[in-house]
Amino acid sequence: MTHKEFNRLAGERAVIWVDPARVPLHSGSKWPVYRKRMLRLRRYVPLAFANLARPALKAREPFFIPGDAFRPGQPVVDTPRYRKVADFISHRDTPTDSLWYRDLMRELETQGVAWHKKIAMRSEAEILDFLEGYVGGLMDSLRAHGFSSNESRYESSALICRDGSLTKTGSGNHRFNMCHALNVTPFPLRIVGAHRDWFTDNGGSDDSTLDALLARIQEVGAQHR
Template sequence: MVPFVFSTHFCVEADPSSIVLSVRDVALRRVWTATKRARFLPRGVSRLVNRAARASRPMIVTSDRFVVTPLEEGQTYQRMLDVWTHREDLSASETYRNIWNTLTRTGRYQHKRYEITDPAEIPQLIATCYLDLLESMSRDGYCADRTSALATGGLGRAIVWQDGSLVHENGATHRLAAAKIVGLRHGFPFRIVGVHEDWLRANGVGERPSKEAVRRAVGLSRSVLCVDPDRVDEDSMGVQ
């Protein structure tokens, strides 16, 4: 099958409860790690390098360059679940204890852009970075306009895997974890950044697929509720 790259990637509305796997693109990860270590590079240059690396990846993918892990084994999911389970008494959570231990050992704790130096600030950090999102997702579902100056935000990226399932690559990891934990089953948006060639073959997509044929195959994924061709993001090659 001939690989190709979309000039823009398209979005879908998905059932987050059906997404059980996370994939990591080994090649993209190496580029991202290299730019992180190259401290002399300006941040803007690092972003351009990562965008170029992502843009060079074909839309049609194979399993070779990906590492697959269960989504629920990820640190973000485990931490969100821990907070949700102990929401009535956050001090009983493992997350609280881990933050406390780090504070007492180093004098500071940072999650993304939120930094604290006083143990009395731990409940507020947990509420701001985890619990508020979980409660909002449980109450209101996915809200596209819900953003935070303390987090990276962004839209999640996903790949239609070889069995037709939707797998999470990166982006919006906290939102996806929250949606799964509170039982949301609809209305979660993803940018589709790859489709496995085995899924295309299984659905009769030929050697030189059109964008329309790929979209139709994506729409047959059991995780996808709606393919929305109007929600195209021109800046679809964001930093990993």
């Protein structure tokens, strides 16, 4: 079963609600097999030709990830995004003392514009407005009301490791890190893949039904609340 096929068939049943603090790792890409194949392909063909193969390789991404392609990642609390978020929380009332402010100001001074996704900041005033209004406002809302799926869809994703633990992948990282650092729970994660041996070591097989797999995924969610 491919990654794409699983997402289509599972829909919202692949979403689990967890305590972010119980998701210890971050693996980056939610396409580990694709990533491995691309790295191998780029050893033999120019980048322009390798890029032409991207859609086909992504379409072949399996839901069950072989052990040699599975990357458990690094501790969430050691990632640059988490450190920046946690530091901003400690400087909520003095944003100019925060690491996030210093990073944006450095980018502004060296490049003439600082970016957060598609938000362009061309002055210190715009940076402060972003930090105090957008970042601070989002943090205050999460702290007061928790995560609301009405404000953001389930873009945050995760993979199931061999031992049944979770590793964060894909997008939605700032909200995830904010909830992790603020102890806001529960938080939704969409399961987009799993270590092959997690399923087979616990009695799963190629003949198992989608419902059986989804039931197991919800069990993983229950263990991370």
